[in-house]
Structure formats: C-alpha cells, structure tokens
Amino acid sequence: MDRERSWQVIESERLSLADLLDTLTEPEWDRPSLCAGWRVRDVAAHVALAPQPPGPWTMLAEGVRARGSFHRLNHDISVRHADRAGADLVAELRTHAASRRLPPMTNHRNILFDILVHGQDIAIPLSRDRTMPLDAARTGAARVWAMGWPFWARRRLAGIRLRATDIDWTAGHGPHEVRGPIDALLLLLTGRAASLDRLRGDGVATLTAHLARNSARSGYLRSKRSAR
Numbered sequence: 001m002d003r004e005r006s007w008q009v010i011e012s013e014r015l016s017l018a019d020l021l022d023t024l025t026e027p028e029w030d031r032p033s034l035c036a037g038w039r040v041r042d043v044a045a046h047v048a049l050a051p052q053p054p055g056p057w058t059m060l061a062e063g064v065r066a067r068g069s070f071h072r073l074n075h076d077i078s079v080r081h082a083d084r085a086g087a088d089l090v091a092e093l094r095t096h097a098a099s100r101r102l103p104p105m106t107n108h109r110n111i112l113f114d115i116l117v118h119g120q121d122i123a124i125p126l127s128r129d130r131t132m133p134l135d136a137a138r139t140g141a142a143r144v145w146a147m148g149w150p151f152w153a154r155r156r157l158a159g160i161r162l163r164a165t166d167i168d169w170t171a172g173h174g175p176h177e178v179r180g181p182i183d184a185l186l187l188l189l190t191g192r193a194a195s196l197d198r199l200r201g202d203g204v205a206t207l208t209a210h211l212a213r214n215s216a217r218s219g220y221l222r223s224k225r226s227a228r
Contacts, residue, residue: 001139006112009136011097013115018093029086034121043121045082048092051099113140117190132183134167144189145171153189160203176203
C-alpha cells in the first residue's frame with residue numbers, strides 16, 4: 001500500500017472510530033480494553049493524541065517524569081488526556097482525522113497499523129463489529145512482521161507458518177501452520193490473544209499455551225502493562 005492510500009485509510013479509520021465511540025455509554029468508556037491496564041477511554045485518548053503530539057520540551061519533561069521509560073511516558077500522557085468527557089475525545093478524533101502530523105520517531109506505516117489494532121482493542125471488549133480494510137491489514141501485518149521492538153513477532157512466532165485466508169499474505173516458516181483472516185493475524189502479531197478463536201491450524205494450540213503464559217509479559221501487551 002502506498003503512502004497516499006495509507007493516509008486515506010488512517011483518516012477513514014479515525015472517523016469510523018469516532019462514530020463508534022460516539023455510541024458508548026459512560027460505563028463502556030471505562031471498560032478494560034484489550035491492552036492490559038488500559039481502559040477504552042485511555043486507548044481512545046492515545047489515538048486522538050497521535051496527530052497532535054506534544055512539543056519537544058513537553059516530551060522532555062514527560063520523559064523525566066516517566067524516569068526514562070517510553071512506555072510509562074506513553075501511558076501517562078494518554079491517561080491524563082483521557083481525563084475529559086468522551087464527547088471531547090470524539091470531537092478531537094474528527095477534528096484531526098485528516099492530519100498527517102506524526103509523533104516523534106515514527107512514520108505513517110506505524111500509524112496505519114496502530115489505528116487498525118487500537119480500533120479492535122476498543123471494539124472487541126465492547127462486542128462491537130469493526131471491519132479492517134484487507135489491504136491495510138495486510139500492509140500492517142507485513143510492517144509488524146518486519147519490526148523488532150515492541151512486538152518481536154518473528155521471535156515470538158518462530159517455527160510457525162502464518163497464512164491469511166482472505167488475502168494473499170504469508171510469513172514465517174516451520175513445522176506448524178496458523179491460518180485465518182488477515183485482521184486476526186495482525187492482532188496475533190501484536191500480541192492479542194483475543195484473535196486465537198478465529199485462527200486454525202496445528203500451531204494454534206502451541207500459541208494458546210504460549211500466550212496464556214506470557215501475554216501480560218511480552219510484546220505490545222507488555223509495553224502497555226509495564227506503563228502502569
């Protein structure tokens with residue numbers, strides 16, 4: 001997926017997430033998300049902040065406050081930003097949906113899978129349907145697979161072949177196969193155990209046991225939880 005198409009999807013996903021959030025009750029805003037230790041409102045605030053990142057001096061001060069931990073910094077900024085009415089977060093998402101500003105040390109490829117995955121972090125615990133565009137999910141999966149920190153997908157999924165069943169995408173090699181929709185595979189790559197019930201293959205049992213032992217301590221879920 002090229003840069004322009006990526007930004008178009010990012011804008012669309014921000015707007016559709018705003019529409020979903022606009023329907024939530026107050027208790028739903030405070031439900032746990034798929035990110036360990038993060039409420040729905042915290043994830044929404046994190047997404048809303050992406051196109052309006054703090055300036056360098058603010059980031060420096062936040063870094064000192066977080067004692068040098070990027071994950072704690074990320075968490076604390078999001079939680080403080082979440083301390084406002086849900087309607088205000090919805091309005092921010094809509095206002096900045098088309099923005100192409102980037103937080104420090106990232107790029108549009110990361111923002112693309114970030115909005116896709118965080119949309120599911122919110123929707124799945126609330127039992128809301130949220131469909132990922134296939135081409136965007138494939139691009140996100142390829143990006144996460146190629147990365148190291150914070151997911152370490154190739155390390156965590158060593159010995160497993162991944163195969164999408166709804167679009168042409170494969171990754172990995174080994175004696176075991178895991179197959180399923182590309183959106184479920186993207187969630188798996190980013191450490192979300194919630195994807196396992198939509199996946200098939202002889203590698204699923206291995207992954208289920210692994211994630212049950214380590215999901216709170218590995219990959220993206222580790223980065224979210226350790227910020228508490």
